[in-house]
Amino acid sequence: MPAPIRLRELIRTIRTARTQAEEREMIQKECAAIRSSFREEDNTYRCRNVAKLLYMHMLGYPAHFGQLECLKLIASQKFTDKRIGYLGAMLLLDERQDVHLLMTNCIKNDLNHSTQYVQGLALCTLGCMGSSEMCRDLAGEVEKLLKTSNSYLRKKAALCAVHVIRKVPELMEMFLPATKNLLSEKNHGVLHTSVVLLTEMCERSPDMLSHFRKLVPQLVRILKNLIMSGYSPEHDVSGISDPFLQVRILRLLRILGKGDDDSSEAMNDILAQVATNTETSKNVGNAILYETVLTIMDIKSESGLRVLAINILGRFLLNNDKNIRYVALTSLLKTVQTDHNAVQRHRSTIVDCLKDLDVSIKRRAMELSFALVNGNNIRGMMKELLYFLDSCDPDFKADCASGIFLAAEKYAPSKRWHIDTIMRVLTTAGSYVRDDSVPNLIQLITNSVQMHAYTVQRLYKALLDDISQQPLVQVASWCIGEYGDLLVSGQCEEEEPIQVSEDEVLDVLEGLLVSNLSTPVTRGYSLTAIMKLSTRFTCVPKRMSRIKKVVSIYGSSIDVELQQRAVEYNALFKKYDHMRPALLERMPIMEKTGTNGPAEIVQTNGETESTILDTKHLPNITQPASQANDLLDLLGGNDVVPVIQTTVPTKPASAGGELLDLLGDLSLTGGPTPTPAPSVPMSQPPFLLDGLTSQPLFNDIAAVIPPMTAYNKNGLKIEFTFERSNPNPNIAVITIHATNSTEADMTEFVFQAAVPKTFQLQLLSPSSNVVPALNQGSVTQVIRVLNPQKVRCYCEPRPHSASYRSRSSEISPFILKHLQ
Amino acid sequence: MMHFLLLFSRQGKLRLQKWFLPLPERDRKKIVKDMTTMMLARKPRTCNFLHWKDLKIVYKRYASLYFCCALENQDNELLALEILHRYVELLDKYFGNVCELDIIFNFEKAYFILDEFLMGGEIQETSKLSIAKSIEASDMLQETE
Numbered sequence: 001m002p003a004p005i006r007l008r009e010l011i012r013t014i015r016t017a018r019t020q021a022e023e024r025e026m027i028q029k030e031c032a033a034i035r036s037s038f039r040e041e042d043n044t045y046r047c048r049n050v051a052k053l054l055y056m057h058m059l060g061y062p063a064h065f066g067q068l069e070c071l072k073l074i075a076s077q078k079f080t081d082k083r084i085g086y087l088g089a090m091l092l093l094d095e096r097q098d099v100h101l102l103m104t105n106c107i108k109n110d111l112n113h114s115t116q117y118v119q120g121l122a123l124c125t126l127g128c129m130g131s132s133e134m135c136r137d138l139a140g141e142v143e144k145l146l147k148t149s150n151s152y153l154r155k156k157a158a159l160c161a162v163h164v165i166r167k168v169p170e171l172m173e174m175f176l177p178a179t180k181n182l183l184s185e186k187n188h189g190v191l192h193t194s195v196v197l198l199t200e201m202c203e204r205s206p207d208m209l210s211h212f213r214k215l216v217p218q219l220v221r222i223l224k225n226l227i228m229s230g231y232s233p234e235h236d237v238s239g240i241s242d243p244f245l246q247v248r249i250l251r252l253l254r255i256l257g258k259g260d261d262d263s264s265e266a267m268n269d270i271l272a273q274v275a276t277n278t279e280t281s282k283n284v285g286n287a288i289l290y291e292t293v294l295t296i297m298d299i300k301s302e303s304g305l306r307v308l309a310i311n312i313l314g315r316f317l318l319n320n321d322k323n324i325r326y327v328a329l330t331s332l333l334k335t336v337q338t339d340h341n342a343v344q345r346h347r348s349t350i351v352d353c354l355k356d357l358d359v360s361i362k363r364r365a366m367e368l369s370f371a372l373v374n375g376n377n378i379r380g381m382m383k384e385l386l387y388f389l390d391s392c393d394p395d396f397k398a399d400c401a402s403g404i405f406l407a408a409e410k411y412a413p414s415k416r417w418h419i420d421t422i423m424r425v426l427t428t429a430g431s432y433v434r435d436d437s438v439p440n441l442i443q444l445i446t447n448s449v450q451m452h453a454y455t456v457q458r459l460y461k462a463l464l465d466d467i468s469q470q471p472l473v474q475v476a477s478w479c480i481g482e483y484g485d486l487l488v489s490g491q492c493e494e495e496e497p498i499q500v501s502e503d504e505v506l507d508v509l510e511g512l513l514v515s516n517l518s519t520p521v522t523r524g525y526s527l528t529a530i531m532k533l534s535t536r537f538t539c540v541p542k543r544m545s546r547i548k549k550v551v552s553i554y555g556s557s558i559d560v561e562l563q564q565r566a567v568e569y570n571a572l573f574k575k576y577d578h579m580r581p582a583l584l585e586r587m588p589i590m591e592k593t594g595t596n597g598p599a600e601i602v603q604t605n606g607e608t609e610s611t612i613l614d615t616k617h618l619p620n621i622t623q624p625a626s627q628a629n630d631l632l633d634l635l636g637g638n639d640v641v642p643v644i645q646t647t648v649p650t651k652p653a654s655a656g657g658e659l660l661d662l663l664g665d666l667s668l669t670g671g672p673t674p675t676p677a678p679s680v681p682m683s684q685p686p687f688l689l690d691g692l693t694s695q696p697l698f699n700d701i702a703a704v705i706p707p708m709t710a711y712n713k714n715g716l717k718i719e720f721t722f723e724r725s726n727p728n729p730n731i732a733v734i735t736i737h738a739t740n741s742t743e744a745d746m747t748e749f750v751f752q753a754a755v756p757k758t759f760q761l762q763l764l765s766p767s768s769n770v771v772p773a774l775n776q777g778s779v780t781q782v783i784r785v786l787n788p789q790k791v792r793c794y795c796e797p798r799p800h801s802a803s804y805r806s807r808s809s810e811i812s813p814f815i816l817k818h819l820q
Numbered sequence: 821m822m823h824f825l826l827l828f829s830r831q832g833k834l835r836l837q838k839w840f841l842p843l844p845e846r847d848r849k850k851i852v853k854d855m856t857t858m859m860l861a862r863k864p865r866t867c868n869f870l871h872w873k874d875l876k877i878v879y880k881r882y883a884s885l886y887f888c889c890a891l892e893n894q895d896n897e898l899l900a901l902e903i904l905h906r907y908v909e910l911l912d913k914y915f916g917n918v919c920e921l922d923i924i925f926n927f928e929k930a931y932f933i934l935d936e937f938l939m940g941g942e943i944q945e946t947s948k949l950s951i952a953k954s955i956e957a958s959d960m961l962q963e964t965e
Contacts, residue, residue, distance in 0.1 A: 008925055011924065011925055015924075051928060054927075054928070055927065058834055058835075058836075058837065058927065059833075059834075060834075060849070078965055079958075079961045079962055079965055080962045080965065083928075083932065083958070083962065084928065087928060087931055087932075091837075094839070094842045094843070095842045096842060096844060115961070117954070117957065117958045117961055120954075123939075124935050124939055127939045127940045128840060128935075128939060128940055129839075129842060131842075152954065155944055155945060156939065156944060159939045159940050159942055159944050160939070160940070162940055162942065163940040166940075188945075188946050188947055189944060189945040189946060189947065189950060192943060192944075192945075192946050193942070193943075193944055196942050196943075233949075234947045234948070234949050234950070235946055235947055237902065237906075242946050243899070243902060244899065244902070244903075244943050244946045245946055247896055247899050251894075251896075283898055283901055283902065284902055286898055287896055287898035287899040287901075287902060290896060290898050291896050291899070294896075322865070322866065322867035322868075323867045323868050323869060323897070323898065323901070324898070325867070326867045326869055327869075327897060327898060357865070357866070358865075358866045358867050359866070360866070360867055360869060360870065360871070361867060
C-alpha cells in the first residue's frame with residue numbers, strides 16, 4: 001500500500017477542484033484510502049491521516065470514523081501524535097459522543113507526564129471540553145497542578161479549574177486552599193488566570209465573595225503597579241501595560257465592591273486614577289475606560305466619581321470611532337434609570353446619534369432617547385423622533401411608533417398637540433403601528449371632548465389622501481361614525497372648517513368597504529360607522545335607503561364577522577327601528593383602567609354635578625368632628641342606646657338629634673329590638689341595633705339594614721335603603737329615594753353629604769334633579785360609604801339651614817359622624 | 821467567556837472553528853452559516869458589534885479573512901477587539917507576514933497557537949513573547965523525537 005499522501009498535498013489537490021462535485025469526489029476517494037489505512041492499524045501514518053480528516057471535517061464533510069483514531073493518537077508516546085490527537089479530540093469528540101469518556105485515562109496519565117508540554121496539552125483539552133464526569137474524576141489532578149511552581153502549568157491549571165467549576169459547581173470548595181497565594185505571583189499569565197478563577201468563584205458563591213473581599217487591597221496594588229510601571233515590552237499594547245490584566249482586575253473589583261461600602265471606598269482612588277490617566281487615543285485605552293465606567297456605576301462609588309464616569313461616556317459619544325459610540329450608548333441605557341439627570345446633559349449628542357448611518361447605533365440611540373423624554377423636553381424630542389420615524393428602516397418603525405405613543409401619552413403638553421402627534425404617526429408609519437394602539441387611540445380621542453370636531457376633520461382629510469394604512473383607516477372610520485355630525489356641520493375651532501356633505505362622507509366610507517386595500521377588520525369598522533351615521537345625519541329618506549342598501553348587501557358577505565354585523569344592523573332597521581337611535585347614540589367617555597391605576601373611590605363618570613358636590617362636601621368634614629365630640633360625651637361609650645327619631649328632625653342642638661346606626665360593626669338583626677333606653681319614644685322601628693351583643697341572625701355579607709326615612713318635612717321625603725356592597729363588605733351602599741308630595745315640582749334638587757376623615761364617600765349621580773310633584777316619581781341617588789374600621793356611625797342633619805325654598809330646594813347636608 | 825471563535829473567508833469558507841461550549845454538530849453548522857451570512861451582509865463602515873440571540877458578536881476583517889467571536893453580556897467588547905488583534909499578531913509573528921494561505925495550509929499550527937493563547941473561552945497568557953516561546957519549544961519537541 002503506497003504511503004498516504006501528505007496533508008499539504010491533499011489540501012493543494014482539493015483546492016484545484018473547480019466544482020463542488022469534483023471536490024466531493026476527491027474527498028470520497030481520500031476518505032476511502034484513509035479508512036483502509038485505519039483498518040490496517042498503521043501507526044506510522046495515523047497522525048497524517050487524522051490531520052487530513054480534520055481538514056476535510058472543516059470543509060463540512062463527515063469525519064466520525066476518525067474518533068477512535070484520535071484516542072489512539074492520544075495514547076501514543078510521540079508528542080507529534082499527541083498534538084494531533086488532542087486537536088482531533090477537541091474538534092470531533094465533544095461530550096455528546098460516547099467515546100468521549102475513554103479519554104479520561106489518557107488525560108490522567110498525561111497530566112502527570114514528565115514533559116510540561118504534554119501536561120499542557122492535557123490541561124488544555126480538559127479545560128476546553130471536559131464533561132462533568134471527566135471533571136469529577138480529574139479535579140484532584142488539576143488541583144495538584146494549581147499548586148505547582150511551574151507558571152506555565154499553573155496558569156493552565158487555573159483556567160482548567162474554572163472549567164471544572166463551571167461544569168461541577170460543587171467542586172469549588174476543593175480549589176479554595178490553592179488560591180491562597182495566587183495573587184502574589186509575578187507572572188502575568190498566572191495572575192490573569194488567577195483573577196479569572198477568583199471571578200468565577202465569587203460570581204457563583206456569596207460565601208466565596210465575602211471571603212475574597214479581603215483581597216481588594218492587593219488587587220488595587222497590582223493595578224496601581226501596572227499603571228505606574230514603566231514600559232514593559234513583553235506586555236505592552238500601544239503604550240499601556242497589559243490591558244487584558246487591567247480589565248480583568250477591574251471586573252473582579254466590580255464584583256467585590258458591589259453592595260459593600262468598605263470595598264468600594266478602598267477602590268475609589270484607583271478608579272479615579274485609571275479614569276483620568278488612561279490614554280484614549282487608541283481602542284485599548286478606551287477598552288480599559290469602558291470597564292472602569294462599568295465598575296464605577298456598579299459599586300457604591302461617591303457621586304463625584306459617578307459624574308466622572310458619565311462624562312467619560314459623554315466623551316465616548318463624540319468619538320469618531322463607531323464602536324466606542326455604540327458602547328457608550330449601551331452603557332448610558334443601563335445607567336439612565338439611576339443617574340437620569342447626568343445623562344440628560346448629553347441629550348443633544350444622543351439625539352444626533354439618531355442620524356447615524358449604523359443600524360446598531362441608531363437603535364440604541366432611539367431606546368435611549370425614549371428613556372430621556374420628560375415633561376420639559378417633550379416638544380423638542382418629539383420633533384426629532386418624528387423626523388426619525390419618517391426616515392428610519394421599517395424594522396424600527398413599530399418600536400418607534402409605540403415609543404412615541406407612550407411618551408406622548410405621559411407628557412403631552414396639550415390635547416391638540418397630542419392628537420396632532422398621533423395623526424403624524426398614523427400618516428407616516430401607519431402600517432407599522434401595533435394592533436393595540438387603535439383602541440388606545442380611540443379611547444384617547446373620546447376623552448378629548450373639545451377636540452372632536454378638529455380630530456374628525458383631520459382624519460377625514462387624511463382618508464381622502466391615502467386609504468392604505470389600516471390603523472389610520474380604522475381610527476378614522478370609527479371617528480367619522482361617532483362624530484360625523486360634527487364633520488358635516490362645518491364647525492371647527494382649531495382650524496379652517498371644511499365643507500363636506502353627508503353623501504360625500506358616505507361615499508368615502510363605502511369606498512373603504514369595497515377597496516382591496518381594506519382588511520376585514522377595517523371593513524367591519526366602516527360598516528359600523530355607516531350604520532351609526534344613520535342616526536347622526538339628518539334623516540333624509542334617500543340617505544336612509546342608501547344606508548339600508550349597503551347594510552343589506554353585506555348580509556350575504558363571505559366574511560362571517562361582516563355578515564353578522566350586517567344582518568344585525570338590518571334587523572335593527574326592520575324590527576327595532578325605535579331602538580336604533582338609543583343604541584347608536586354617542587359613546588360615553590371611556591374610563592382607562594390600565595395606566596391610571598384603579599382608584600379606590602373614583603370620582604364619578606364625568607358628570608359635572610357630582611364633582612361640584614364632592615368638592616363642596618370636603619370642607620364640611622372637619623366641622624362635624626368637633627360637634628360630634630359634644631354629643632359623644634353625652635352619649636357615653638359602647639353600650640349605647642341608639643335613639644332614633646325617625647321622621648321629624650328635632651332641634652339638633654338637643655341631646656337627641658337623629659341617630660342612626662348605619663354601619664354596625666357586627667351583623668345586625670332584621671328587626672328592631674327594644675333597648676333599655678328609657679325616655680325616647682320609639683315611634684318607628686328602624687333603629688339599628690347595637691350589634692355588639694346581639695346574635696347574628698344573618699351572616700355579615702347578607703346583613704341588610706332596614707330602610708329608613710331620613711327626612712320628611714314640608715312635603716319632601718327622603719328615604720334611605722341600605723345594603724352591603726357584595727365584593728367588599730366594608731362598603732355600604734345607600735340608595736336615597738326622594739319624593740315630593742307638594743303640588744309643585746322641586747327643581748335643582750341637590751343632595752350633599754359629608755363624612756369624617758376615616759370614611760370615604762362616593763356620591764353617584766342622581767337620576768334627575770327634578771323631583772316631580774305629587775309623588776309622581778322619585779329621584780334616586782346612590783351613595784357608597786367605605787367604613788374601613790367598621791366604626792359605628794350615625795347621621796344627623798346640619799344644625800342650621802333646615803329650611804328650603806319651594807323652587808329650589810337644598811337639603812342640609814347629612815353628616816355621618818362616628819361614635820367613640 | 822467566549823462561546824466560539826470562527827475564521828472564514830470572504831466567500832464564506834470556514835478556515836478555523838473553535839468551540840468553547842458543547843454543541844451538537846448540526847447546531848454548529850447552523851451557527852457557522854448564520855455568522856457567515858450576517859458578517860458578509862454588513863456594510864463597510866458599520867460598527868464591529870452585533871446582537872445575536874443573547875450573545876454579543878464581535879468581528880473584525882483582516883485582509884480576506886473575517887475573525888468573529890461570540891461573547892456573553894458582561895464581557896468587554898472593546899477588549900474582544902484587542903483579543904482578536906492579539907491573535908492576528910501571534911499568527912503574524914509565527915508565520916511571518918501571515919496571509920490566508922498560511923492558515924489554510926497550516927491550520928493545525930493555527931490551532932496550536934490559539935490553544936496557547938485562549939482556553940475555555942478565557943485568555944491564558946498575555947505575553948506575546950511567552951506564547952511564542954512555548955510554541956517554539958513544542959515544535960522543537962516534535963522535530964527531535
